[in-house]
Amino acid sequence: MYLINSSLRLLPVLLLSIIFFACEQKVGNTISPPNIIVFFTDDQGYADLGVYGAEDFETPHLDQLASEGIRFTNFYVPATVCTPSRAGLLTGQYPKRSNLHEAVLFPYSEGGLSPQAFTMAELLKGAGYSTACIGKWHLGHKDEYMPYNQGFDTFYGVPYSNDMDNYYYKNIDFQSPPLPFYENTKVIENGSDQRYLTKRYTEETVKRIKNRGEKPFFIYLAHNMPHTPLFASPAFEGKSKNGLYGDVIMELDWSAGEIINALKEEGIYENTIFVFTSDNGPAKGSAKPLRGKKAQTWEGGQRVPGIITWPGSIPRGVVTDEFVSTLDLFPTFAKLASTKIPEEIKIDGMDISAFLMNPKNENLPERPFYFYARNGELEAIRLGKWKLHTKKSIGWNEKSEGSFLVSLYDLENDVSEKTNVAELHPKIVNKLTIMAQEFDSSLQ
Incomplete structure (x- = not known):
């Protein structure tokens, strides 16, 4: 009888302990800084994804990703071409603030993103993140402008577009070198076989995830594809009914799938923010039903596919027509990483974290968005x-x-x-x- 009574007296204590432990775990997951991956493709159009109406090729992994988070129908980039769009993403500012709003940088260009610019990588590194840039940079190939001098701990990829590989520029009589491939500060290859770029970037990203250490991580994965010239690995050649372009998109979808699988295997998928989008509209693909394409300020040039997931915190299966742009990622990541942007930095995007957490009840304020052409x-x-x-x-x-x-x-x-x-x-x-x-x- 004594034992029974003792157990009954202890029962409320045990229940309270279990509840406290459960709450502690939940709070821990909530306040633990999320890992962040920005999966950035090159020249992928609004309709070049299954859930956006792609034709003659499939993107099952990215379609599944969309079902596990928020899919945006009004997602924009601040430029119609590569360099300024990337500058906007990484600074949260319109490219004109960085003086990178005209055209793109070339292998003969002397400038780049100023080392004085405050990048997303610097923001997150200051918040205790490890930072990696994998893929295409295109914000200046001179040493002072490269990723390793812009807040990234590591760089694995190429300094500019894949069509600048050994290209002759008649107007200035300049022969660019074979496309250099960097590992951190060293060129490890010249004129790499571009059929394997998507595969190599994917494998490097998976390696970073599996060997991440104790810090939360930020991976900026900027694929070269589907920028022309198009290349797919032998495993994907002939896979789609849409020719090489469809093959390329299917391999990019595979890339996303491999990365998501790695996150799940490591038990960190729930606490990883995954952003999928493109740097501008299509050169070869489709922007249906939008008008225009890459290099144009019609909708097709700057409205792109956009998906954001964070399974532990963002609701599933949401499709929204709220206006959002890549300029918003910088202040949003600052909030979610529990860090602050220096007051002297002018940010053109806005923190949308509250909307991401509660998209059905939160509305974003109406705000203007400005379309700068390729000529600046x-x-x-x-x-x-x-x-x-x-x-x-x-x-x-x-x-x-x-x-x-x-x-x-x-x-x-x-x-x-x-x-x-x-x-x-x-x-x-x-x-x-x-x-x-x-x-x-x-x-x-």
Whole structure:
């Protein structure tokens, strides 16, 4: 009888202990800094993914990823081409603030992302993260601009686009070298077999995950594909009904699958933020139903596929039309990594962490987004459902279409930008024109 009574007296204590332990574990998982992977493809269009309407090839791993997090239908990048888009992602600023808003860097370029710029890697490294850049850099190939001088502990990849491999630039009589392949500060190859770039980057990423050490990690995986020239490994050649382009996308999907499997095997998938997106619209692929493509400020040039997952904290199976851009990743990661951006740094993105945690009940505020063309000029602005084009350098043929007229589109009802309604809404045209001019002038 004494034993029974003792057990009964101890039962509340045992129950409280179990509850406390469970809560402690939950809190621990919540406050533990999440690992972060940014899976960044090159020239992959809005419709070049199964869940966005891809045709004649499959992307089962990325489709599954979308089902396990949030898929965005209004996800943007701040530029129509490689260099400025990457600058925007890594700084949280419009590329004009970095003076990298015109065209792209070449093997003969002398400049790059200033060492004084504050990058996402520097932010996270300061918060105790290990940082790795794997793949394509394209923010300056001179030593002072390279990833290892921009906050990345390690670099494994190439300094610029794969089409700059041994390319002759007639206009300046310059012969670029065979594409150099770096491991940290050393060139370990020249003119690598590009069929294996996707595979090599994937294997390096998996290796980093499996040998991560005690720190949380940030991996910026910037694939070269599907930028032209296109290459797929022999294992994927002929896999799709969409020719080599489809093969390339299917191998990128495989890459994502391998990385996700590694995270699961290591037991860290639940506490890893995985971001999938592209640096700009397609050169060879599809942006349906959007108008335009790479290098153009039509929607197809800057609206891209965007998926964010964090299984332990972000709800599953959400599709949202809330406006988000890669500029938002910088302040969002700062919040989720429990660190702060220096006050003197001007950030153009916004922290969307509250929305990610509770997308069904949180709404993001309406805010303007500015579209800078390949020539560095501001060509368009979006605010809410309205998008105003004030000029057009690429993607408009004056010979066949006449002089470009100021054009306003209602993107909620006309996502393909077919019907110019500027004459019907002069006040909106005037408002957006002034906003665009004032913003651009503030960056001078």
